[in-house]
Amino acid sequence: MAEIKVDCINETCPVPLVETRKAIRKALKGDIVEVVGNHSSSKEEIPMAVKAMGLKLLSVEEEDGVWRIRIQK
Amino acid sequence: MSGKVTLVVHSGDMDKIYSALIIGNGALSMGMDVSMFFTFWGLQRLIKGALEKGPLSRMNLLGLGKWMLKQKMKKAGVASLQKLLRDFVELGGKILACDMTMKVMGIKKEDLRDDLISKYCAVGTYIKEARESDITLFI
Numbered sequence: 001m002a003e004i005k006v007d008c009i010n011e012t013c014p015v016p017l018v019e020t021r022k023a024i025r026k027a028l029k030g031d032i033v034e035v036v037g038n039h040s041s042s043k044e045e046i047p048m049a050v051k052a053m054g055l056k057l058l059s060v061e062e063e064d065g066v067w068r069i070r071i072q073k
Numbered sequence: 074m075s076g077k078v079t080l081v082v083h084s085g086d087m088d089k090i091y092s093a094l095i096i097g098n099g100a101l102s103m104g105m106d107v108s109m110f111f112t113f114w115g116l117q118r119l120i121k122g123a124l125e126k127g128p129l130s131r132m133n134l135l136g137l138g139k140w141m142l143k144q145k146m147k148k149a150g151v152a153s154l155q156k157l158l159r160d161f162v163e164l165g166g167k168i169l170a171c172d173m174t175m176k177v178m179g180i181k182k183e184d185l186r187d188d189l190i191s192k193y194c195a196v197g198t199y200i201k202e203a204r205e206s207d208i209t210l211f212i
Contacts, residue, residue, distance in 0.1 A: 012150050014098045018160050021102035025164070053104040 001030045008037035009066070016042035017049060020071070024055065027073040032058065035069045043067040076207040077106040081199065084212055085114030086130035087139060087154075093212045094157035100208070101164040108202045109161070112171035115212075117178070119170060119185050124154045158189065167191040169198060 006023045008016040016037045023033045035046060043062065046069050050057045058070035078100040082093045093109060100107045111119055118124050132138040152160075162168065170185060172193045182193070192198065203209045 010150050011152075014095050014102065014157075015150075015152050017102040018098045018157075018164070021104075021164055022160070049103045 001032065002028070003032045003034060006033060006035040008035060008039065008042070011037060012039050013041065015039075017045055020046050020049065020069075024053070024071065024073055029073055031073050033071045033073065035071070036066065038066050040065075043069070046071075075104055075106070077108075077202075077205055078208045078210075079199070079202045079206040080107070080109045080209070081211045082109055082111045082115035082118075083113050084130065085117045085127045087125065087127040088130050088142070089212050090115070090118055090124070090127055090154060091151075091157075093210075094154060094161060096210065096212075097161050097166055098157055098164065101161065101166050105207075106165070106167075107161070108167040108169055108206075110169040110171065110199045110202070112174050116171055116174045116180065116185075119168070119190065120180065121184065121186055124158060162189050169194055169202070171195065 004023050004027055006019050008019055011019070016035065016039050020033065020035050027033055043060065047057050047060060050071050056072040058072055061068045078097070080093055080097060082090070097107045097109055118127055128136070129139045129142060168190050170190045170193050172195055174180065175193070
């Protein structure tokens, strides 16, 4: 099981969402995708996309305006 | 949950091309299928080298307004139209080119970014795609 990291620091709409989707497409079933960013709407919207695609949202954490979202395919 | 979005890209204005590509990429990212039907001024943006060439829909001020907005967008870290278009195709989005516009405006296949275009077609294809869609917008 691989872990794929996606750095979206200082990226804005729609890049965090798009980069998350690109990573999920490349991941194999069971792989973990970890996205880090500071665009606040994406912290809400990436979990919406995860839910819409029926994937597993492992965690959403935030510290000093930087969020970290972990998804399992 | 999946679903489909079909967008008509009629405008060639830079800000509207941004809106169209952001919505298209957003929908693909949320797990939907997306088709973008480029027609009239929108199709002109698919001519090689023309993607970023459109004016602003408002306050273009002979290009000064566009230049100022581009500076602000760069500062805000907004992705380029080139990146958004590449991402759209990479995520499986379909680009449809209006063949009537090509005829009217004298645009040939080799003038367009043919590698990105899924199909050259007409209104029947748009209606077929729109009929299967949950969301359709005219931009």
